[in-house]
Amino acid sequence: MEGCGEDGQVKLLGVAYSPFVVRVRIALALKGIHYELIEENIQNKSELLLQSNPVHKKIPVLIHNGKSVCESMIIVQYIEEKWEKKAPNVVPKDPYDQSIARFWVAFIDDKFIPSILGVFKGEGEEKQKAVEESVANLVLLEEALSGKGYFGGDEIGLVDVALGGLLATVQTIERVTDSVIIDTQKLPLLSTWVHKFCKAEGVKEVLPDPAKLFEFLSEIRAKFTSPPTGN
Amino acid sequence: MEEVKLLLIRSSPFAMSCALALRQKGIKFEEVHENSLPPKTDRLLRSNPVYKQVPVLIHNGKPVSQSLVILEYIEEAWPPSDTTPSLLPGSAYDRSLSRFWADFINKKFIETGLKLMKRFGEEHATARKEIVEQFITMEEGMRAIGSEGPYFLGDKMSLADVALVPLVPWLPSFEALGEFKFPAPEQCGRMHKWLDAMRELPNVVASVPPADWLLQYTATLREFIAEHYPGGA
DSSP: OTTEETTEEEEEEEOTTOHHHHHHHHHHHHHTOOOEEEEOOTTSOOHHHHHHOTTTOOSOEEEETTEEEESHHHHHHHHHHHTTTSSOOOSOSSHHHHHHHHHHHHHIIIIIHHHHHHHHHOOHHHHHHHHHHHHHHHHHHHHHHTTOSBTTBSSOOHHHHHHHTTHHHHHHHHHHHTOOSSOTTTOHHHHHHHHHHHHSTTTTTTSOOHHHHHHHHHHHHHHHSOOOSOO | OOOEEEEEOTTOHHHHHHHHHHHHTTOOOEEEEOOSSSSOOHHHHHHOTTTOOSOEEEETTEEEESHHHHHHHHHHHSOOOSSSOOSSOSSHHHHHHHHHHHHHIIIIIIHHHHHHHHBOHHHHHHHHHHHHHHHHHHHHHHHHHTOOOSSSSSSSOOHHHHHHTTHHHHHHHHHHHHTOOOOOTTTOHHHHHHHHHHHHOHHHHHHSOOHHHHHHHHHHHHHHHHHHOTTBO
């Protein structure tokens, strides 16, 4: 049975296109953990989802031997700690390095994601402001990356997973809104990182299908933007 | 010689959590009071250039900011031993539970509390409703975990409890500002057991301002905002 072996029974409630689900899938893939992906219908949430995440009722939820873990980066840390003995380890050993990684993960969630959502939902001047904010946020991340291959150093770390999970969504938002966020001129190091990360083992297999993601996000954007003037 | 400083302002709920964590661990630290009104000091701007806000922990000259990041750092830098208690339980699953609730408390409950203090009109009415709902959500969460308490996970304090400590001095302010009462012990027994237990602890008392100071502070702050930022701050 898939998702049941030496690692126990592992189920992941989610949808393939959610960046938060992608984060968890990357973490599971890096550790080589077998799991069952249970596709949720967001418009019609299952009993299992409502029971296993009663507070937020959101995906992803990891259910390991019947116990639920919620919130993508909390799940990633759970995977890290539960399977600590399996390489790679995405959380640094040194407490101060750990604090820097956690700081940037929080920054990505608290600042970068809202700015990206601002681009997705915005039009005209509002959208432009959100694009500038998103780029400014990435400039800070570029500085944090500095001379390293990954945020985690030579290997994928916590921040790589946190930001990397969002990449397909960010790139699709760029196309759907006709904006440039991962600007290769303003963000040369980060642009290199994007290419490297998307090709990494464990990552490339779980990235969402760009065409499907484009279709999905275009549909949603159409709902809250004004139709083109003149028909 | 270890040097530990906590940059804070008296009213900051996030600073209260960090101060409690340091005291629970038995760490000697210096409280450095920052300006609660502008301008921000150079010291603060240098140690937290991204957010420019308290709390900031400075350990032997190295800054750590964002309260949940600080709490995790405190646990790692002063790991549990015979003489040092832990702030996180042993099992990966229990740690995920504590983190989940700490995250809920910071992102939802405390944010709602701040809105209750600083906003007006419809936003205030919404905050008033949500703060009670979130109080009940935490009660249900504690019951679902299934321990007897008094803390979220059982008889030991963890990150979730530390994150919620601002509720201890804030509760009377919330009830006064929102003109409501939180559900009684009969409905929310675990939450009240938690409050009773936390109020007794010397480390908590030392880490939070007195409830009536905060009541006065929030009333004054609210008047100031009403005058200068009629839409809310």
